[in-house]
Amino acid sequence: METLGKVAALPAAVGTQPHKRPRPRVIRSLQTQVRRVLFDTPLNAVVTVLTATAIAIVGFYVVRWAFLDSAWVASSPAGCAKAQGACWAVIVKNWQGILFGNYPAEQRWRPEVMLGVFGAALVFTIAVNVRNFRLTLGVWLVSLVVFVLLMRGGVFGLQTIESDRWGGIPITIFVFLCSVTLGFPLAIVLAVARTGRLVSARTISVFLIEVLRPVPLIAVLFCTDLLLPMALPNALDPGKLGRVIICMGVFYACYQAEVIRAGLQAIPHGQIEASRALGLGPLQIIRLVTLPQALRLTVPATVNLLVVALKDTSLIVTVGLFDFAATATAAFSGNEWRPFSNEVYIVVALVYLLMTLTLTWLGHSLERRLAKNA
């Protein structure tokens, strides 16, 4: 089969490494290709047929449930009861509550604008392809400041709305961005302290990381929410949202610190000795030599952790904040839409999927660009 295809074009020899030359690209007809990869052996043919049948059957039921038999518009659940399939009316009817939670209805334009601001920041990030890292970082930090000003109000003649009425997608994004913004510098400090020569700093870092990592985040969140007000004087208490952000930030930092530490330990010791011979001080060595390389090395692991952090924002519902998963639950619980909870969760899952996949994709493009520059 290999010889049947036509050799399209031999790429020009690449530099001086003939063994690294890519294989010649072979153009085959679609039919040949399908036969080659899906039906080359009897076993493979059987597997193909079985898989295709399974996909067809499940796909048929899914399409029938989700599209053909579904109800999109119904003023009450009774309207949905007639439809055999999904009841998307629960989303259509409650979408504002699902997206923005308890935010006062006449002020809904504020979270809507906020989603637009986050969207614009994301488009900007994609447009510059994280090429100008400082500018990208600045844009996101500005978006956080805008978030607090716009959502809370009290300035520019905006009505003040306290954080306990915020909810939905904006709060999920806000908590994620804040905890990462807080956690990443802390992670660097912890990692440097753990690999450094200061015994006291190393002990504190090891203690914090090793105590927090075995405990579930949900338990850490609960404990912080409970103990932080006790440990801080009332004047310093940052409020529930602040406590959650501090907790998620520190928790994220403990995991991120271990990743950065692995990166720091991967730097050959000779580089540190060379820098010392050049007369650099310990902090200069970290800032100029080891840390930049360690951060580059750990981009893939960091992207994984960021996805975990984004998913973990869904846990803040357990301390009574209304993140996206919670406002979605509120859309049907305690009213007659109860039987249609799964339609809501499918939409919630799709939105989370969109967010995490965007994040992963951004991380991969950063990885590719770094690999190209290296």
Place this chain on the structure above:
Amino acid sequence: MNLGGMNRAQTGRLIAEAAVLIGLACLVVATGYSIRESLVSRNIATGFGFLAQDTGWDVSAALLAHSPRDTYARTFLIGLLNTLALSLATIIVATVLGVLIALVRQLQNPLLSWLIGGYVTILRNVPLIVQIFFWYGATQGLPNTRKAFELSGGVFLSNRGLYLPSVKLGWPEYAMLAVLVVSIVISLIWRHRPRRLASGLALVAVAVWLVGPALFDLPPLAVDWPRRAGLNFAGGMSLQPELVAVLTALVVYNTAFIAEIVRTGVQSVPLGQIQAAQNIGLRQSRIFYKIILPQAVRVMVLPLINQYSNITKATALAMVVGFTDLFSVSVTSINHTGQALEIVLLMTMLYFAINATISLVGNTYAYFDRRRWKR
């Protein structure tokens, strides 16, 4: 600056150490003072005396017998055992399914790989808590006990939970399991003759146990099947819907992660080795067992252990649908006694112990593995 013959770097380090320690001391003193103030102002008792008191509230379901008359110590034990049981069940089922999925993917069929890849991507990227809510909603939508689904005779699924046949282990079962455990341990530590001996022993034990009731007058395995009785079921064992939902979500979610870990392990074996094995005429199955598997396992063990530790932590999410585990017992205890500090400390130490045990197992394996490969 020159203090007692130290050079500049040493002096700097000393000052930095002192600064860190003084900062820490200030933080600890201030926090301690603030906590003491709030404890005194709220009139909360201190110490672990509450562990011996009766709780006055009951847990929803547990492996051990439970009642509102239990002490806090026993209730914590119940919670701990539930967490361990849920983790263990998830670990076993998710590992088996994950390995199966990864192996099926080895068939190299693009359509199947695409399907599995889609499954893995979707499940890994949706938060576990959303998946738990989803499955809980699904169990609420199940028919009531009178119209319960009957899955393959004797297994029933309704909105009251899952009804399974239960087995009562007699001494032959315990003997067989003991032999199995011993032979697994032996074959993990040694290779060659002891390992072959151990697997032979295990086979003999299972065979004797299988034919035992017919030939040697051993007591057969006692199976109790659930039966319909009035509006409910009698016999067998039942899993409450909360547990069914949490277990399903945990298994489905972690299966995706484990499948990915196993796939990475299998892919880590260089293609050249497989081609070499094909060239010397090894069968596909032998290549898998002799060349791919032993090397893949070495790559897989550490990520797997990490995932197992994640699973034990993730079981704390079971609380959101009302399953009793270590975390939910802690929360309820704090609400009833107000002794947050002590209970948080106890809970943290228990989770710490669970995870320390898991990493101990992992490190022990890594130790023997290194020793085995050195020879």
